[in-house]
Amino acid sequence: MKQPTLGNPKNTIAVLQKYNFVFQKKFGQNFLIDPHVLDKIIRAAQIGKDDVVLEIGPGIGTMTQYLACAAKKVIAVEIDRALIPILEDTLSGYDNVRIINEDVLKVDIAKLAEEENGGNPIKVVANLPYYITTPIIMGLFENHVPMKSITVMVQREVADRMQAGPGTKDYGALSLAVRYYANPYIVANVPPNCFMPRPKVGSAVIRLERYEKPPVEVKDEKLMFRLIRASFNQRRKTLANGLKNSQELDFEKEVIEEAILQLGKGASVRGEALTLEQFAALSNALAESAWPRHS
Numbered sequence: 147m148k149q150p151t152l153g154n155p156k157n158t159i160a161v162l163q164k165y166n167f168v169f170q171k172k173f174g175q176n177f178l179i180d181p182h183v184l185d186k187i188i189r190a191a192q193i194g195k196d197d198v199v200l201e202i203g204p205g206i207g208t209m210t211q212y213l214a215c216a217a218k219k220v221i222a223v224e225i226d227r228a229l230i231p232i233l234e235d236t237l238s239g240y241d242n243v244r245i246i247n248e249d250v251l252k253v254d255i256a257k258l259a260e261e262e263n264g265g266n267p268i269k270v271v272a273n274l275p276y277y278i279t280t281p282i283i284m285g286l287f288e289n290h291v292p293m294k295s296i297t298v299m300v301q302r303e304v305a306d307r308m309q310a311g312p313g314t315k316d317y318g319a320l321s322l323a324v325r326y327y328a329n330p331y332i333v334a335n336v337p338p339n340c341f342m343p344r345p346k347v348g349s350a351v352i353r354l355e356r357y358e359k360p361p362v363e364v365k366d367e368k369l370m371f372r373l374i375r376a377s378f379n380q381r382r383k384t385l386a387n388g389l390k391n392s393q394e395l396d397f398e399k400e401v402i403e404e405a406i407l408q409l410g411k412g413a414s415v416r417g418e419a420l421t422l423e424q425f426a427a428l429s430n431a432l433a434e435s436a437w438p439r440h441s
């Protein structure tokens with residue numbers, strides 16, 4: 147198989163000029179131009195010859211070339227039609243790549259994993275478009291896509307939120323969702339000069355290793371995530387008030403207060419102080435008290 151040719155400024159510019167490519171800001175296009183960062187991502191993703199990889203947003207195919215060399219197969223989903231002829235050119239020497247011209251948020255990825263890997267876990271690797279990082283990650287988890295891991299470039303601040311623990315300013319619904327589904331680990335910080343054009347924010351590569359089983363037992367996942375959202379939507383309010391005011395929930399005041407008391411917490415506790423285990427316990431207590439009305 148051909149060795150990667152992209153991943154440095156000179157060759158990236160040559161491809162962009164050949165096709166008169168115009169960057170689309172609305173698609174979050176910042177292409178990687180640093181081979182060290184690319185090597186780091188591929189190593190962190192632990193790609194082997196048995197792996198089927200989903201790449202979200204291949205751009206001009208830079209990381210796709212690296213992935214194609216390491217994996218059994220790469221499925222690359224790109225929204226920008228203008229990039230398709232470029233990808234067909236830059237990936238012509240690789241016979242294990244399938245390019246799909248689609249909005250990744252509209253693709254049934256679980257079905258794609260079934261078609262491409264017989265429902266066995268895939269690995270997701272991407273330099274993500276930052277404007278839709280959270281819906282992409284949450285979609286992969288919530289739709290129960292069979293996967294071993296997600297290794298992605300995200301905005302530094304989002305990587306911090308994914309890894310944050312209770313009581314910190316970055317802790318929120320995203321931190322809890324990530325911890326329910328996966329073990330997060332920041333692989334590297336990446337400065338703006340590793341991209342073309344340079345983004346205004348710092349970036350980081352984060353690896354989320356999917357748990358086979360969530361670390362807590364939850365009777366009703368949907369209810370737990372509603373409770374989490376309600377707690378952080380009104381961050382400054384007490385947990386009890388946040389839950390009482392939520393449009394997504396309708397528990398009696400006394401039921402909420404009793405469930406919080408059962409956690410061993412005072413009436414003034416805020417949601418941001420609760421661990422995943424405590425949200426699971428709260429959710430299980432409420433599910434029991436009101437079941438099946440709130441299912």
Ligand code: SAM
Pocket residue numbers: 173174175176177178202203204205206207208209223224225226229248249250251272273274275276278
């Ligand atoms: N992987 C390339 C690289 O590292 O050089 C490009 C990464 S760039 C940050 C993000 C890519 O995602 C762009 O190619 C962009 O067109 C694509 N993209 C943006 N929104 C998308 C969507 N909804 N579905 C699929 N691809 C999308």
